[in-house]
Amino acid sequence: MKNLKVNNRFTAELPADTDLTNEIRQVKNTVFSYVNPTKTSNPKLIHASEEVAEMVGISKDEIQTEEFLNVFSGNDIFPETRPFAMCYAGHQFGNWAGQLGDGRAINLMEVEHNNQFFMLQLKGAGKTPYSRTADGLAVLRSSIREYLCAEAMHYLGVPTTRSVSLALSGDQVLRDVLYNGNPAYEKGAIVCRVAPSFIRFGSFEMLTARNELKNLKNLVEFTIKHYYPEIKGEPKEQYIQFFQTVADKTREMILHWQRVGFVHGVMNTDNMSIHGITIDYGPYGWLENYDPDWTPNTTDSQNRRYRFGNQPQVAQWNLFQLANALYPLVNEAAPLEKILDSFINDFERDYKVIFLSKLGLFTSSEADDKIITGLEEILQLSETDMTIFFRNLSQITKEDSVESAFEKIEYSFYKFDEIKENILTAWQKWFAVYLKRLQSENLSDEERAQKMNQINPKYVLRNYMAQLAIDAADKEDYSLIDELFQLLKNPYDEQPEAEKWFAKRPDWARTKVGCSMLSCSS
Structure with missing residues (x-):
């Protein structure tokens, strides 16, 4: 993969975990930990997106090589790269969950191609310090759903991560599909997904919750510098503009979800991207019959927090948590509250236009x-x-x-x-x-x-x-x-x-x- 140009800005500019052991633990004073993917026994490439591969600098011919398979199944480390898992926290179903992190996702590298930057990440590549009680692996059924859905969303015009490849690991993974005490072995699989970065609302929540304000400032300024360079001004003003930009991009994403009838199913703050793109395709679904109360997530079946009709309100709630995380840098509630207060009104204004357009009006x-x-x-x-x-x-x-x-x-x-x-x-x-x-x-x-x-x-x-x-x-x-x-x-x-x-x-x-x-x- 001779045109794959590595440019690891995230790991070069942000503080790394000094503990290099891959043990489940609380990881403090850092935003990521170095960790290698778990080697697979007999990987096999099932499908790959030629378009996404070319987008990051991989030719169509290179997809079929052993090098491609080994790198994107986690068996080989690409030269001049050092894989890592990110540390973040989150609110899950409205409750503070503390440290979460990349429990089964491992970032392989950052690459630069045609003046664009991309993070390449394996999902289902094995245990990390953030795996908690899990094994860090993924099964074929969920990997197919993630691989296909990310690309489907892109072509629908919905902001999203992309998919490079889908591969079998050759290993068996034990899962309890319905959480009813009947686990069974399934085929293991790995998806390589692509985004500008995988920084989440929870990345900032983690640092503020631990009062790691220096790292909070570093991460916010890193994000603005590399992903929102158009933001200028005094630091405080930049932080407010950053929050406004994330709110606007989040609103645009939710508008597209509602337009096509997509229900995410797990809108936890750790599943919200600061790029306003759809990430983490778990128990998602499209509305079959038009039912605003429908959620695809069995875990959410009682309270239906993440139902279709509630997605704009949840997005606003999640932005409120991001505002709380950024507050120590702004030290003023009013400008953040103003952005939050206008979110639903702005959404409803824009959604009316979209809904009428769907009707041909x-x-x-x-x-x-x-x-x-x-x-x-x-x-x-x-x-x-x-x-x-x-x-x-x-x-x-x-x-x-x-x-x-x-x-x-x-x-x-x-x-x-x-x-x-x-x-x-x-x-x-x-x-x-x-x-x-x-x-x-x-x-x-x-x-x-x-x-x-x-x-x-x-x-x-x-x-x-x-x-x-x-x-x-x-x-x-x-x-x-x-x-x-x-x-x-x-x-x-x-x-x-x-x-x-x-x-x-x-x-x-x-x-x-x-x-x-x-x-x-x-």
């Missing part, structure tokens, strides 16, 4: 609020597939009657026999208002449909699709991984040859493990 009208709230309510009267509903809405024309318009979205209903009496009447009333509103749009039907189809995806990585790929991969058939990978590179295109994936969740997937809700077990 690109001008403003006094009827818009009624149209939005009315639709959000009516979508929940009977199970209605979010992706299919919004995609098919673009087929409606200004000349359509209420009846013909309704027929164009019928396919999105899971239980069509429920669409009668009061529910049918509600839909007819909404379409009457919507069709009248369409008349005020200046775009032609064709122009409007084109714009709507650039906002409303036709294909998303539904849980049942990922599970089919996992089931096939368990039998050493990796063709479906590639089929979905290629499909999801163009989620807004019609792709008539792939029409079978433009489908509601099948009945067999309604309660199947991995298709409805998932645990954090991976």
Whole structure:
């Protein structure tokens, strides 16, 4: 990999853990610990993204080499690099969890390519000082989900980490999928993921909680220097601008989540990136039927803290924790509070524009609020597939009657026999208002449909699709991984040859493990 240009700024400029033993412990006065990946017995490359590889400086031909496999399975250390795990804390499900850190992620290196910097990180590469009671490994099913989803999100236009490679380790990993006392051995796997960095809200929380204010200042200034160099001014002003920038980027990320119906499932502060990108794909999911109360996480099934409709509020809560972590450097609450107070208002303002765009309404009208709230309510009267509903809405024309318009979205209903009496009447009333509103749009039907189809995806990585790929991969058939990978590179295109994936969740997937809700077990 001759063009892989190593530039390890993070480890060169920030304080390292002086204890080089790979023992589970509390790690203080540092932001990372050096640790090597656990060697694997018989690694095998399942899939790799040529685009992401080239983005970081690896050619298509080099992907097929033994060197690539050995480096990205953790068996070889790339020259002039020293792998490390990061120290951070976090609030999990609203509760302070103390030290967390990279328990099963190991950063291989930082590279520079085409004037951009990337951190390459293995997930599932073995124990680190932050692994707590775990083994630091990952299994095939969760690795497939992470690998595919990161790339799917990128092509949807959602800020995210990227995936370079997916490899089997050749080793067996013991996991209790449902946390019900029935552990079983599964195939181990490793994903290499890419981001500008993996610095999290919890990275700053850890330092403030331990009163390591010198390191806090160093990490904030390192982050501004390398990732937000446009921020200028006196130090205090820079810290406030930094918080504002992270809040803005976080808001943009959540807007895209809501736009495509993505539910993260584990929005702990240690899973929030200071780059405003989606990280840590655990028990995520896309809304099948439009249900703002849905969460894909079994651990969250009672309180539903991380449900779809609550993601903006959780983002604000997490930013509040980041503000607390930055406060010792700012020593003034008012500017941080001002940013926090405006977060939800700014979100709601922007989301209204996005929601109207999903409806093909690109001008403003006094009827818009009624149209939005009315639709959000009516979508929940009977199970209605979010992706299919919004995609098919673009087929409606200004000349359509209420009846013909309704027929164009019928396919999105899971239980069509429920669409009668009061529910049918509600839909007819909404379409009457919507069709009248369409008349005020200046775009032609064709122009409007084109714009709507650039906002409303036709294909998303539904849980049942990922599970089919996992089931096939368990039998050493990796063709479906590639089929979905290629499909999801163009989620807004019609792709008539792939029409079978433009489908509601099948009945067999309604309660199947991995298709409805998932645990954090991976």
